[in-house]
Amino acid sequence: MQGFICVFGVLELPVFVTLRPGFWQFSPMRTRRPAAEQLHADELCRSRLENQIDLRHPLVQLSHRLPWSALEQALSPQLPATTGTGGRPALPMRLIAGLLYLKHAYDLSDEAVCARWLENPYWQFFTGEVVFQTCVPCDPSSLTRWRQRLGEAGMEELLAHTINTAHTMKAVDARELSRVIVDTTMQEKAIAHPTDSRLLEVARKKLVLLAKRHGIVLRQTYVRQGPGLSRKAGRHAHARQFKRMRKVLRRQRTILGRVSRDLQRKLAQREPSVRERIGVWLARAHRLLTQRPKDKGEFNSDSQRC
Structure with a gap:
């Protein structure tokens, strides 16, 4: 396909940029691209997270072992089909799956997991970020809506991939998965004192x-x-x-x-x-x-x- 050649004079140095026909058209997307593919111009010269953190950290090791592509393909059928071409694209599947995992692993609320994600570079790397981010990944209410979209089947799929990864890393033994231990911790009920x-x-x-x-x-x-x-x-x-x-x-x-x-x-x-x-x-x-x-x-x- 033939392109167009544009010449810009900057400090008397010609710069040649090749523009393909239809470059101004954008195809509709249901989800955002991964963080590595959508870096802004001011982030290209910033130091990457993998150069700042300890690559031996458990979350870093786990992020390399989890099958993110297979997880996205398994959860995509659970999501509603995109009916329009406009509007803001959905959040990346890896970000949502990572936040849900961190929420249950550290026993946090939706608001707390978003706030701690902003402060923790290991959490950001685990959810697919390339450079350190200074804004919250999403509104806490988005996690509630994503849980409703995924439903029970989607959450079971996420749990199954987590267990399979733990078994592959030899973090759990097959005998430990033969039975389920239910947490029956007693909690005080909110009853008033009987006066x-x-x-x-x-x-x-x-x-x-x-x-x-x-x-x-x-x-x-x-x-x-x-x-x-x-x-x-x-x-x-x-x-x-x-x-x-x-x-x-x-x-x-x-x-x-x-x-x-x-x-x-x-x-x-x-x-x-x-x-x-x-x-x-x-x-x-x-x-x-x-x-x-x-x-x-x-x-x-x-x-x-x-």
């Missing part, structure tokens, strides 16, 4: 809510007085004014007893299914009203046992 004041107020709210949901009109709901008494009991307990706190608790028990008895009287005219559903919470309210601090099997929470 009497809170339990009484929660029981009152639940009974009022159930009555309203089934069209039962109560004589009085104490919707304004109840939360105020709960806050007052907490303030008295914090100030170690236990006599005043017990007075507030007696008032809360009186209110809960009135609401539960009123609801029980009007529940007799309802359907058996409604009586059964509300009867569970009436039994819990009765248990709260009758239990004492040293009773066995004390009711400590409306949803969990402590």
Whole structure:
């Protein structure tokens, strides 16, 4: 194909540049080119990462062993097809796969892995960068969207390539892959401390809510007085004014007893299914009203046992 010759005079030195026909046209791409193929002009003279880091680092060794091309070919069918020629191209597959691996290897969030990638040259080399970058690789929300695109099958493919690479590097033995060890570490649940004041107020709210949901009109709901008494009991307990706190608790028990008895009287005219559903919470309210601090099997929470 014949080209065009352009001559530019710079400091009286002619420079010849060959421009091919159609050089201004760009073909649509679904993903960006690898970092080594899209270096900017100001990055060509910068020192490459491989000249600055220790090539014996585990991440460097792993980056040479992982089959990035095979991984990209395996994950490409999981991605939606490109329907238009415009818009910003997608992130490179190696960058996304590398960030997902680093996220799970170091137990980080999406925001933390992007922030640490910016500071760590080994992480940048692992994800395919050639020179040190000073901007975050992507928005943290992009990782969420990529996980949704890949789906369960794509994540399993990524895990399979990781295991195969570990087996090839003799990092794991075949016998270790014959069974799966599930992490069953116990974690504390986000349950509030079982104070009497809170339990009484929660029981009152639940009974009022159930009555309203089934069209039962109560004589009085104490919707304004109840939360105020709960806050007052907490303030008295914090100030170690236990006599005043017990007075507030007696008032809360009186209110809960009135609401539960009123609801029980009007529940007799309802359907058996409604009586059964509300009867569970009436039994819990009765248990709260009758239990004492040293009773066995004390009711400590409306949803969990402590």
